[in-house]
Amino acid sequence: MSEDPELEARLAEQDSFEPPESFVEQANVSDPEIYEEFEENWPGAWERAADLLDWKTEYDEVLDDSNPPFYEWFTGGELNASYNCVDRHLDERGDEVAIEWVGEPTDEANRTYTYRDLYDEVNEFAAALRALGVEEDDVVTMYLPMIPELPIAMLACARIGAPHSVVFAGFSADALATRMNAADSDYLVTCDGYYRRGDPLDHLGKANEGLDGVGHDTETVVVDRLGDDGFGHGLGDDQYDYDDLVAEQSGTAVEPVTRDAEDMLFLMYTSGTTGEPKGVKHTTGGYLSYVAWTSQAVLDVKPEDTYFCPADIGWITGHSYIVYGPLALGTTTMMYEGTPDYPERDRMWEIVEEYEADQFYTAPTAIRAFMKWGSEYPEGHDLSSLRLLGTVGEPINPRAWKWYYKHVGNEDCPIVDTWWQTETGGMMVTGLPGISTMKPGSAGRPLPGIDARVVDAAGEEVDAGKAGYLTVNKPWPGMLRTLYNNDERFVSEYWTEYSDTDSDDPSDWVYFPEDGAKIDDDGYITVLGRVDDVINVSGHRLGTMEIESAIVGVEGVAEAAVVGGAHEVKGEAVYAYVILEDGYEGDDEMEAAIVEGVEDAIGPIARPESVVFTPELPKTRSGKIMRRLLEDIANDEGLGDTSTLRNPEIVEDIRESVQD
Numbered sequence: 137m138s139e140d141p142e143l144e145a146r147l148a149e150q151d152s153f154e155p156p157e158s159f160v161e162q163a164n165v166s167d168p169e170i171y172e173e174f175e176e177n178w179p180g181a182w183e184r185a186a187d188l189l190d191w192k193t194e195y196d197e198v199l200d201d202s203n204p205p206f207y208e209w210f211t212g213g214e215l216n217a218s219y220n221c222v223d224r225h226l227d228e229r230g231d232e233v234a235i236e237w238v239g240e241p242t243d244e245a246n247r248t249y250t251y252r253d254l255y256d257e258v259n260e261f262a263a264a265l266r267a268l269g270v271e272e273d274d275v276v277t278m279y280l281p282m283i284p285e286l287p288i289a290m291l292a293c294a295r296i297g298a299p300h301s302v303v304f305a306g307f308s309a310d311a312l313a314t315r316m317n318a319a320d321s322d323y324l325v326t327c328d329g330y331y332r333r334g335d336p337l338d339h340l341g342k343a344n345e346g347l348d349g350v351g352h353d354t355e356t357v358v359v360d361r362l363g364d365d366g367f368g369h370g371l372g373d374d375q376y377d378y379d380d381l382v383a384e385q386s387g388t389a390v391e392p393v394t395r396d397a398e399d400m401l402f403l404m405y406t407s408g409t410t411g412e413p414k415g416v417k418h419t420t421g422g423y424l425s426y427v428a429w430t431s432q433a434v435l436d437v438k439p440e441d442t443y444f445c446p447a448d449i450g451w452i453t454g455h456s457y458i459v460y461g462p463l464a465l466g467t468t469t470m471m472y473e474g475t476p477d478y479p480e481r482d483r484m485w486e487i488v489e490e491y492e493a494d495q496f497y498t499a500p501t502a503i504r505a506f507m508k509w510g511s512e513y514p515e516g517h518d519l520s521s522l523r524l525l526g527t528v529g530e531p532i533n534p535r536a537w538k539w540y541y542k543h544v545g546n547e548d549c550p551i552v553d554t555w556w557q558t559e560t561g562g563m564m565v566t567g568l569p570g571i572s573t574m575k576p577g578s579a580g581r582p583l584p585g586i587d588a589r590v591v592d593a594a595g596e597e598v599d600a601g602k603a604g605y606l607t608v609n610k611p612w613p614g615m616l617r618t619l620y621n622n623d624e625r626f627v628s629e630y631w632t633e634y635s636d637t638d639s640d641d642p643s644d645w646v647y648f649p650e651d652g653a654k655i656d657d658d659g660y661i662t663v664l665g666r667v668d669d670v671i672n673v674s675g676h677r678l679g680t681m682e683i684e685s686a687i688v689g690v691e692g693v694a695e696a697a698v699v700g701g702a703h704e705v706k707g708e709a710v711y712a713y714v715i716l717e718d719g720y721e722g723d724d725e726m727e728a729a730i731v732e733g734v735e736d737a738i739g740p741i742a743r744p745e746s747v748v749f750t751p752e753l754p755k756t757r758s759g760k761i762m763r764r765l766l767e768d769i770a771n772d773e774g775l776g777d778t779s780t781l782r783n784p785e786i787v788e789d790i791r792e793s794v795q796d
């Protein structure tokens with residue numbers, strides 16, 4: 137598969153691709169009628185998703201929409217998520233692999249959990265959590281990297297009806313404390329450390345620092361990941377060793393508690409327009425059916441597959457499409473601890489080859505990095521086991537799409553470009569791989585049963601080719617139910633722009649995801665990116681307000697504005713414009729202090745790509761910072777309309793300092 141100029145030229149010109157015949161023949165979903173089926177029988181067709189689960193008590197109603205936007209799905213139904221992801225597979229698949237874990241160090245053995253092993257450890261840890269005092273509905277926080285104890289702890293919580301709140305391990309101590317305080321969470325599961333590009337990282341030190349900022353008593357379980365490489369923090373009061381707790385419960389079985397369909401399965405904090413992260417609440421019945429259904433229909437997951445998504449479980453993608461979706465279907469899900477370039481830039485392909493992965497689901501930022509590194513890395517491996525490729529997290533440009541299609545998929549695998557959000561629980565706009573024509577750069581049509589549209593500011597659908605805003609005009613089972621303890625903010629964040637908030641008619645309520653989009657004549661949607669103050673760095677959502685408040689917290693900083701600017705690999709990068717107090721110098725030291733301030737408050741992913749010191753910020757006459765202008769400067773795209781600007785001359789000054 138070396139560079140063939142003729143082939144390259146053909147690919148460059150081709151703007152639509154049919155699903156490969158070999159794929160269509162075996163696809164889980166191959167009948168195009170499915171779109172009509174959902175349209176004609178809505179919401180009844182959603183039973184198809186619920187039918188993928190084992191219910192302890194059948195539900196009475198598919199959808200209760202009597203109190204929009206507080207929709208309820210599969211009401212009256214009862215089930216347990218841990219039972220559905222583990223126990224029910226034991227009879228037929230007890231000896232099959234549930235989780236295949238690959239650590240970053242290459243000289244370390246992988247860890248394989250069959251469904252039976254997973255059952256044992258989930259039960260033992262569930263018993264241990266109970267022994268610690270965890271009761272049904274207590275929020276358990278997890279601050280864990282990509283180690284098997286993370287999904288085990290999630291499933292153990294689900295078993296005893298304790299919602300989990302997973303905090304991405306790359307987030308800072310402050311971020312951990314904020315989330316534990318917001319959820320009033322008394323329990324933490326964390327670990328001593330993990331490996332990054334060959335070096336052990338001290339994680340417990342960071343967790344302990346976070347715990348110092350938690351305003352109530354806590355109990356902490358610590359997983360020993362590093363062994364001899366650990367940092368010797370020891371265990372404090374109210375801290376317990378994971379292995380000891382599990383050993384004490386050896387062989388204990390815990391009856392899965394019966395949960396209502398609408399009971400909370402987990403919380404996930406995500407960035408929004410204001411500084412406070414939002415606690416997105418997902419439920420047991422609707423969420424689990426939705427991720428099982430989309431894993432089956434879009435990722436084409438079958439029980440005998442080995443499915444590989446190298447995302448982090450600390451993000452929603454990992455919750456839905458490493459843990460809950462694949463395990464609900466009884467497949468083998470892979471976990472990889474480290475970075476894709478360690479020890480070499482072919483680590484992903486080495487794993488795909490060794491474990492004969494059937495699917496590979498990653499973010500465009502990773503694909504852009506692979507492309508930059510060169511096609512020799514995937515070409516050095518036998519990737520013929522792959523049947524389907526997927527992308528998630530940000531728009532993918534056609535060039536990267538085609539590179540992925542050719543050099544990873546060998547033109548043999550459909551690509552699903554899946555648009556969705558933490559709030560939507562699962563995929564919303566994407567092709568069905570056995571049915572849909574693929575158009576690189578466009579996510580595709582909304583999935584069956586999903587009523588997504590592209591509208592103008594007045595809510596009218598826009599013509600093909602015109603940019604507008606994405607909306608979702610009907611509820612769906614995987615949707616968030618509210619923001620934790622904050623129904624008001626739930627309504628104001630998602631349900632005001634296009635809804636009649638006085639109405640109790642569900643057709644007057646429209647979900648607004650805060651993304652821009654356009655639609656073509658075939659109904660294919662191209663998502664253009666966020667229209668709020670959220671920056672998408674390497675597929676990770678970061679709030680500008682959170683970053684700005686971190687910068688303003690640095691001594692000597694008077695004011696800051698943060699915007700996203702285009703970045704070759706990350707998609708967007710953080711650009712910070714900073715005004716200093718009198719008497720402070722915009723020197724390297726100050727820049728380092730600002731970068732450190734951001735890393736401490738949020739984590740290294742939010743680190744500014746560049747810090748520009750400026751005497752003023754461009755503002756409108758009403759005093760609003762003109763972010764669009766700063767974005768243009770970051771992207772060097774000209775200055776747009778400066779006529780409403782209070783201080784137009786400042787723009788040129790900023791531009792000059794960026795170019796310095």
Ligand code: 6R9
Nearest residue numbers: 528529530531553554555556557558663666
């Ligand atoms: C799953 C996830 C959500 C935001 C979303 C949008 C962007 C996600 C995309 C995409 C274009 C895609 N986004 N998938 N943009 N094409 N296929 O990423 O959740 O972290 O909550 O981010 O990501 O802007 O609003 P989350």
